[in-house]
Amino acid sequence: MDPLYKQLVRRLSILLMSLMASILLIAFFLFNYENFGASQEKFEEAPLESWNPVKLILENDKANEQVKQGFYLVNESSKFMGPLATDTKARFSGNNLSCTNCHLNGGTLSGSASWIGVTKRFPQFRGRENKIGTIEERINGCMERSMNGQKLPEKGPQMTAIVAYMKWINTALPKLNKKEIKGYPPIKIPETAVDLNQGKMVYEKECALCHGEKGEGIPYAENRRGYQYPPLWGEDSYNDGAGMHRVLTAAAFIKSNMPYLQADWENPKLTDEEAYHVAGYINSFQRPQKQNKSLDFPDRKRKPVSTPYGPWADNFSAEQHKFGPFPPIIDFYQATFGLTKTK
Ligand code: HEC
Ligand code: HEC
16 A cells, blocks of 8 residues: 555544544533532532531631621521620620521521522611611611610621621522522412411411420520520510511411421412411510610601501501501502502
8 A cells, every 4th residue: 555645544543533532531521510510509409408507608618717607696696696605795686596597598598588699689778767778787677676686786796797698608509599589478468367266276286396385496405506496476586576576577487488397488388378377376475575666667658567566657456457457458558658568
């Protein structure tokens, strides 16, 4: 054979082989990359039962010390900024709840007032104060009401760590928030008033096991950590100025989140009516009283209809603002002020 032709064949086959090798190599990388993507996805879309803050946050190299501190503050609030804190100067929250008893899975879970993206929504107009409020002021709203405590100093280490944590989950764990829902998906508001007997029946069947016959909750076995099952009423619960003390807000939270691990916003367990009656039931008992509540919502028209304390811009009774029926109140605001109320 012509040596020149031989050489050409050899060169061509070398070229062909290296081409095949490259294709194999690229295929190999693509396959692995896809797999890598998939396992990453799985890691971030942890379902409720497998929410693993140790792995996702505390052992995550991408979370700095301040972020981890923020997580401790919101997840074991009593120990790090409440009645169980050893340093008395660090005590600001007044009950033994943790922020994450209401903002589930470290504030990452859709449908439980998730904090993912929350810092981007502030500053925002706040009806309760009738002014533009910052994220720090919003957090202090929950400190004074849900946590029945005092405001955190806005530039102090606790507040800055909590805000750093909220910003971090937004960039590092956004996929945990499967759907962006501000607060809770609303329920369809029943036409009737809360029926406390029905509420009691739901409570005994679906809630008492964890939250106790008297709503007292169950603390962790090792003390100093707060509650495994938080209380729903009584001295150690949220106070009467809290959002959870409004029947429509509590019903929306309960429908999308309770019974714990059996319900979420995609697959609720209770009907709107059941959630409504049981929300009224848990809020029919004694709890701490917030001072100066009458100063809330200086523009009274902005007060949510199920705010159980006055003054209101209408003449419906305190009883009706607490337990409904709410549609007549909603209709009144529409007809009188042209305001469409959803809560
Ligand atoms: C007893 C339940 C409860 C506890 C405990 C609680 N919160 Fe809240 N939080 C709520 C409710 C209810 C809302 C209003 C949800 C809505 O939009 O309807 C809310 C709203 C918020 C918001 C605004 C969310 C948004 O999307 O605009 C922030 C931020 C927040 N809470 C932070 C905290 C922090 C930090 C703590 C602990 C210091 C805390 N909360 C403790 C019930 C609670
Ligand atoms: C299987 C146990 C369990 C059951 C059953 C259950 N919960 Fe809960 N509930 C919890 C836990 C745990 C939390 C706190 C979640 C966290 O910290 O991650 C909670 C939080 C709450 C909160 C907010 C925190 C607070 O203390 O105010 C309310 C309100 C609540 N549950 C109401 C209910 C109602 C109403 C029912 C019945 C329809 C119910 N729960 C059934 C375990 C349960």
